[in-house]
Amino acid sequence: MSPAAPPSPSRPRALYGLLACVRLTAFEERAADAGRTASYEDKVVLAGLATGAFAQFERLRDRLIEAGVDPYEAMRPYQDAITAFHGRTRPADAMEALVKVYVADSILADLYREAVERTDPETRSVVHESLADSGHAEILTERLRAAAETDARLASRLGLWARRLVGEALSQAHAITERGPEVGALFGDEDVATMFGRIVDRHQARMRAVDLRD
Amino acid sequence: MSPAAPPSPSRPRALYGLLACVRLTAFEERAADAGRTASYEDKVVLAGLATGAFAQFERLRDRLIEAGVDPYEAMRPYQDAITAFHGRTRPADAMEALVKVYVADSILADLYREAVERTDPETRSVVHESLADSGHAEILTERLRAAAETDARLASRLGLWARRLVGEALSQAHAITERGPEVGALFGDEDVATMFGRIVDRHQARMRAVDLRD
Numbered sequence: 001m002s003p004a005a006p007p008s009p010s011r012p013r014a015l016y017g018l019l020a021c022v023r024l025t026a027f028e029e030r031a032a033d034a035g036r037t038a039s040y041e042d043k044v045v046l047a048g049l050a051t052g053a054f055a056q057f058e059r060l061r062d063r064l065i066e067a068g069v070d071p072y073e074a075m076r077p078y079q080d081a082i083t084a085f086h087g088r089t090r091p092a093d094a095m096e097a098l099v100k101v102y103v104a105d106s107i108l109a110d111l112y113r114e115a116v117e118r119t120d121p122e123t124r125s126v127v128h129e130s131l132a133d134s135g136h137a138e139i140l141t142e143r144l145r146a147a148a149e150t151d152a153r154l155a156s157r158l159g160l161w162a163r164r165l166v167g168e169a170l171s172q173a174h175a176i177t178e179r180g181p182e183v184g185a186l187f188g189d190e191d192v193a194t195m196f197g198r199i200v201d202r203h204q205a206r207m208r209a210v211d212l213r214d
Numbered sequence: 215m216s217p218a219a220p221p222s223p224s225r226p227r228a229l230y231g232l233l234a235c236v237r238l239t240a241f242e243e244r245a246a247d248a249g250r251t252a253s254y255e256d257k258v259v260l261a262g263l264a265t266g267a268f269a270q271f272e273r274l275r276d277r278l279i280e281a282g283v284d285p286y287e288a289m290r291p292y293q294d295a296i297t298a299f300h301g302r303t304r305p306a307d308a309m310e311a312l313v314k315v316y317v318a319d320s321i322l323a324d325l326y327r328e329a330v331e332r333t334d335p336e337t338r339s340v341v342h343e344s345l346a347d348s349g350h351a352e353i354l355t356e357r358l359r360a361a362a363e364t365d366a367r368l369a370s371r372l373g374l375w376a377r378r379l380v381g382e383a384l385s386q387a388h389a390i391t392e393r394g395p396e397v398g399a400l401f402g403d404e405d406v407a408t409m410f411g412r413i414v415d416r417h418q419a420r421m422r423a424v425d426l427r428d
Contacts, residue, residue, distance in 0.1 A: 024254075
């Protein structure tokens with residue numbers, strides 16, 4: 001472990017800006033998924049996940065403002081990559097939208113946690129806080145497990161969908177670390193493949209937890 | 215059957231169901247408006263208003279569940295009228311979306327407050343709580359006043375838009391009181407025209423507050 005680098009002002013700016021952009025876009029995508037959903041039950045789960053993402057966005061935006069940074073300027077460099085990710089992973093229905101939150105959000109959260117492991121405690125705590133569940137995610141595991149148990153065909157379709165999401169989430173992560181050197185630098189010298197390996201392991205454990213085959 | 219049952223168990227069911235439906239649909243509409251908005255600033259104001267509406271929905275849904283009522287059954291009778299209202303009042307841009315929240319939400323809030331004036335204190339307090347601002351509406355008056363001051367043409371367009379919204383909000387209210395006798399009964403014997411007159415007066419005061427001509 002190298003001695004902790006003095007807090008670099010550009011790092012929080014880049015990382016908070018990226019995360020704020022991820023969260024605000026997640027709000028929009030989930031809210032749109034909720035809007036397309038006919039069943040009140042699924043609509044409300046997705047809307048709750050959307051408002052949870054917005055609350056996380058608000059915390060990050062407030063930190064950026066406190067740091068004297070224009071939050072929208074900090075977000076802008078990442079918007080295209082994140083929009084493109086959502087464009088490639090548009091759910092066909094409410095169950096696919098729920099799997100997307102479960103799979104992709106967890107992978108991205110794992111990545112951000114890895115990214116801040118070597119930063120100063122304050123950055124770490126802001127990022128951990130911004131990834132904290134707003135209480136709207138509880139129901140997710142439950143609904144996915146119930147769906148997988150009662151409908152083998154659906155479980156198999158969702159399993160394939162999850163596999164696609166993993167690929168897309170990892171390439172999004174790769175693109176962002178390549179394009180944003182400030183963010184890429186956070187991962188330090190560690191072999192990216194090793195880190196991705198750990199993240200895939202955790203993903204597979206989560207898939208088993210809801211009885212979806214990977 | 216408890217002897218301590220509230221005066222009329224069907225009233226909260228109807229009123230909370232109506233309000234829950236209004237709030238969940240407001241979430242969807244504002245989130246969709248946010249999604250269509252290119253500017254981060256306006257997007258975030260609309261998204262905040264959307265999450266505020268969702269929090270109000272959640273409170274009403276929880277009250278319905280506590281009362282042993284299926285919230286979605288209680289909401290269903292009002293969905294078509296509310297969806298039709300939004301279909302007739304789709305904002306062309308972010309400013310129109312903000313005016314819509316300012317005008318129509320305030321009118322509907324006034325109506326619900328009138329509706330519960332003669333009910334039991336508990337119903338009254340649940341409804342007042344469900345209409346309380348989540349803190350996301352503060353910025354609204356400010357933005358509208360700023361827009362009206364700097365752009366007379368825009369102010370005039372928004373004034374016309376507001377006038378249309380008043381008409382639509384009042385006909386929505388009329389349709390709902392006619393179709394849902396449980397809700398209509400809440401207004402008692404008072405002449406509806408007198409009540410609508412009071413509501414229009416309050417609306418006009420709000421328009422003056424943001425320098426928009428009615």
